[in-house]
Amino acid sequence: MWDRFLRACRREPVDATPVWFMRQAGRYMPEYRKIRERFTLLEICKQPELATEVTLQPVLAHGVDAAILFADILLPLEPMGAPFEFVAGEGPRIFEPVRDRKGVERLRVIDPEEDLAYVMQAIRGIRRELDGKTPLIGFAGAPFTLASYLIEGGKSSQFIKTKSLMYGEPELWGQLMTKLSEVTRLYLLAQVAAGAQALQVFDSWVGQLSAADYREFIQPYLKPVFDALKQTKVPVIHFGTDTSTLLEIQKETGGDVIGADWRIPLDVVRRRLGSDVAIQGNLDPHLLNAPRERLHAGVRAVLREAGSAPGHIFNLGHGIMPHTPPAAVKEVTELVHEWTAH
């Protein structure tokens, strides 16, 4: 069933539970590493034929039920006026972190059709190649997660500068988040116009905040993004890690599907969120490196906890890690299909 993923997003009955993996295209695949020998990550993102090829790799290799655009959540930052590079073994480095009024004012709200034309071309190319056989997910980083990279200048574990700006200059925070909200909204709408059939909003690091802070500093800027996407009729997945204290407020903020990491059993997620939203997750990505028996037990536990009501999309609790054996990814895809087929 080609649209099993889209049907599950809408909580319609499916012939088997759909499966895809966050970071399903990437370093763990030899096909990808071969391309990376010749091109940087950003070069792949910016050349639609390469982005198309890489996006298709896991679809061809593993038979997953959705393709996800090969891109990076930080891509909009460059045309906004905050260019960056990827440093090996370290992650992204923003050349000029944004930490004051001048920094925020310098950021421009982009026109994604023009400023990220290469993404839209990739989406059109991928749709052509997929030829209606597998749906394509587009995605973007949520305003908080983008803000944290902009302010910290890269990856962070404690988000000291981010919270300092948030608590210390709430008005400036609001200006920054408003710009990022606008960019995220426009970028996702453009992806749908180009052909994305579903979307995922990555608010990967928002689990650093308490629910009270979420309500004050995040929701006012994130809700408009989800609200604007409703008109597209495209299902939207709302994902974060470490969100066990935020699930209800995330649902209230928006999304047809709520993604949870491996810390929250999906039966708890179901109980807390009710049956009017689909759920996605949530195998611990480390289990893909575990012995077979333990991996199988982990997959079975996720399916058991997800239950039999419609509206479960099988995924990891976070992205695939670089040292994952591709065979395990394929095996899990097949097992989930086999064990849930009816």
Add this chain to the structure above:
Amino acid sequence: MWDRFLRACRREPVDATPVWFMRQAGRYMPEYRKIRERFTLLEICKQPELATEVTLQPVLAHGVDAAILFADILLPLEPMGAPFEFVAGEGPRIFEPVRDRKGVERLRVIDPEEDLAYVMQAIRGIRRELDGKTPLIGFAGAPFTLASYLIEGGKSSQFIKTKSLMYGEPELWGQLMTKLSEVTRLYLLAQVAAGAQALQVFDSWVGQLSAADYREFIQPYLKPVFDALKQTKVPVIHFGTDTSTLLEIQKETGGDVIGADWRIPLDVVRRRLGSDVAIQGNLDPHLLNAPRERLHAGVRAVLREAGSAPGHIFNLGHGIMPHTPPAAVKEVTELVHEWTAH
């Protein structure tokens, strides 16, 4: 009331809510930085007069209701056979990480009275100086948190090698955790014998695990530690971060007080854990750097959520950060006392 902290641990009525801060002695204090100009962190830990002086600094400066031994959770690793150093800006580095059977077998179960005699001397010295006016908390890292440092070789964000050993070689994991459990137990018992009047078990990183993994890989080794401490009659605080999916199983594992980070409102903690355990926490440490009004609102929220039932110890949700103004720490201590006095 000198024993307000100990009384709160036992859920007895108090004249005001007791306050102490994780990492209340440390880099944010000018008095401490002055000593660090001449001595490394490990040198301070190993010279009882210096450890005593540093332990007393926040008691004298801020009037907190408990002193906590100045030490590092990794100290037992050196006599166990896994020496380490602290690298500026990076954290601890274990010279020879433990990743295989040989590594685990090489680790010895220490005799803390002898192998960590300097800690016991510091405890005796601090007790003398405190002279019954303020109680002293001893502490240790929990087996999982120690194991993660041993296996990763330092700080980690994803715990890839730790989970790989845990899932991949559960028997070897059990051997390692058994040794660490034994060491933690002996070390804490020795601290009580030397004069510690309360204990905190830091399982700082255990929130990386699902509850199912906690039950299989953590509890069998951690519960014996808490069980053994019962005989001492000394109250024990069980602390971790990111534990909102683990609270109940942590309580089941042991401790008179459960510590929570800022992500879980304390009224939720109370509701989930019931009234037969005390709670500690949980101001976001970043708020100590926030404007006054916001800091005050944060403190008020913690007190409101903690409610009026006995058994709340005010603390942060994690350690004080290096750039914290000491005046804010003193102010929070005084505000909590003032706002809860009766």
